Amino acid sequence: MIEEFLIPLEISIKVAIVAGIIVIILGTIIGRILSLKSFKGKTLLETIIMLPLVLPPTVVGFLLIVIFGRQSILGRLIEWFFNQPIIFTWWAAVIASIVVAFPLMYQSAKTGFLGVDKEIEDAARVCGANEWEIFFYISIPLSSKAIISGSLLSVARVLGEFGATLMFAGNIPGVTQTVPTAIYLAIDSGNMKMAWLWVISMVFISFIMLIIVQLKQK
Structure with a gap:
């Protein structure tokens, strides 16, 4: 039971770490x-x-299936390079997560940069700082x-x-089954005890993260 509970949680955390790093870097x-x-x-x-x-x-x-599927040029290139299609793999879960989370990171970063006093950045340019130095040390x-x-x-x-993820990566236990898809399967199969354990864990993690966001915004 413990292993059954931990495996989807572990997959979710791994996907969140990899997708989160990519989203944070690209979004910023x-x-x-x-x-x-x-x-x-x-x-x-920006609308797109x-x-x-x-x-x-x-x-x-x-749309992800269309873009990365076997009928697309990109999908064929990926399958040729990795000797397997990307659909229904762990990386498919990462890609799906990146796509849905990127707008949040982009909008937050853009809003933050628009709030930076341009006179400070201009002063740094006058002092000889290049754009990357301004970006890292000021912006x-x-x-x-x-x-x-x-x-x-x-x-x-x-x-969350x-x-x-369900459409593009599937719900393969031990491979692409994240906590949200595991909850769906548990409820569908009548395993309410396991569903509650996963729900409580996700509520707790999400609550902590939102508390940190609220504190940072003050």
Whole structure:
């Protein structure tokens, strides 16, 4: 019973760590770039970035299957390189999590960077600092609250991801079965005791993360 409880939890945490790191890095960098740049098509690009927040999870999962499936060029390249399709693998769960969590990180990072006093950054440029030095030593520290909040919310979103993961990665015990999909299976099979254990664990983890976000925002 203990092993049955821990395996989905372990998979969820591993997916959250890998997907979270990728989302935090990409969200911070892209949030920084788009907070500085204005160009034709920016509104369309940002709309596409934010789409996973409002699309039904099944739609996101379907689009991932189309993009990474065996019928697509990308899917064939991945299968040729790794000798197996990416669908219904652990990495499929990571990709699905990245897609649904990225908008939260991007929006938080962008908001944080827009709140940085541009005069401070301009002063650093006058003193000879390059853009990467400004980014690491001025912009990130001054927008750290927003970045930390976005990071925690993104990881929490990864931990709670269900629909897109179920469609794209499946619900394979010991491979792609995360806590949300395990809860679904447990309820479907009438195993309410195990379902409650997983629900309580997710509520506890999510509660702690949201408390930290609230404290960081003050």
